[in-house]
Amino acid sequence: MDSLKKVEISTLATVIEWPCTLQQSTQAHLLAMLKSIEIRQLDSGLPGIIYVHSGCLVSYASNVTLDNSLGLLYGAGSWFGIQVIHNNRYNPQIMYESLRPTQLFLLPKAEIERSLLKNIEIYKFLFFISQRIGRLSLQMGSNALHSLISRIIYVLLELSAKSSENNATPLTIKITQQKLSQIVGISRPRLNEVLQDLVVSGELSLERGTIKINKPDKLKARLHEFHLMFNDPTESDFATSQQK
DSSP states (O other), X not given: OOOOOOOOGGGGGGTOOOSSOOOHHHHHHHHHHOEEEXXXXXXXXXXXXXXXXXXXXXXXXXXXXXXXXXEEEEETTOEEOGGGTTOTTOOOOEEEEEEEEEEEEEEEHHHHHHHHTTOXXXXXXXXXXXXXXXXXXXXXXXXXXXXXXXXXXXXXXXXHHHHOSOSSSSEEEEOOHHHHXXXXXXXXXXXXXXXXXXXXXXXXXXXXXXXXXXXXXXXHHTSOGGGGSSOOTTXXXXXXXXXX
């Protein structure tokens, strides 16, 4: 298991990735609410807005056995959990799992809801989070209706962006085929057939517990623009240029 160097909340202000431009006072108010949280604490439901400072995790909307699942990936800089705000009935069957060691922070539901009564800019903060998660969910759901190879390539590109060991080529993803099949929502034998075809074409290399993307541009070129319509997995989670 990779080691994880954790950041303290006191130093988070200098490195946090906000989903949109916010006044310094609003940022300070939100930072004052932040609490450290472990991924296992999400098993009983989302307690508020979650910020992924580092690592990579997947959420499964699935049955208990994961034989029919749809995985959403969250990497460093991701925010999620918007659906629990002012929604006490939200209680879906969702499982969370780390693909790499993660450090998570929480904005508690009750504190966010109280803050909305005093600071209207927090609605903007929540809106940008919901826009991002909505696009991600729409893209993953839409791709599930199309070709198997497109679904696999999309997830591989997203994994490479969120959990690659480096920025060089080949991009290295540490993941088993069993875990990848759960994220995509297909059987492992069927997944292996597609991966082997991509190995023959030179776009991928497979090692035990590792997938290497040798030709990311060629791999992405296989996707129709529909498969990137709502979300391009090679782009960052939020348009950080808006913050400048």
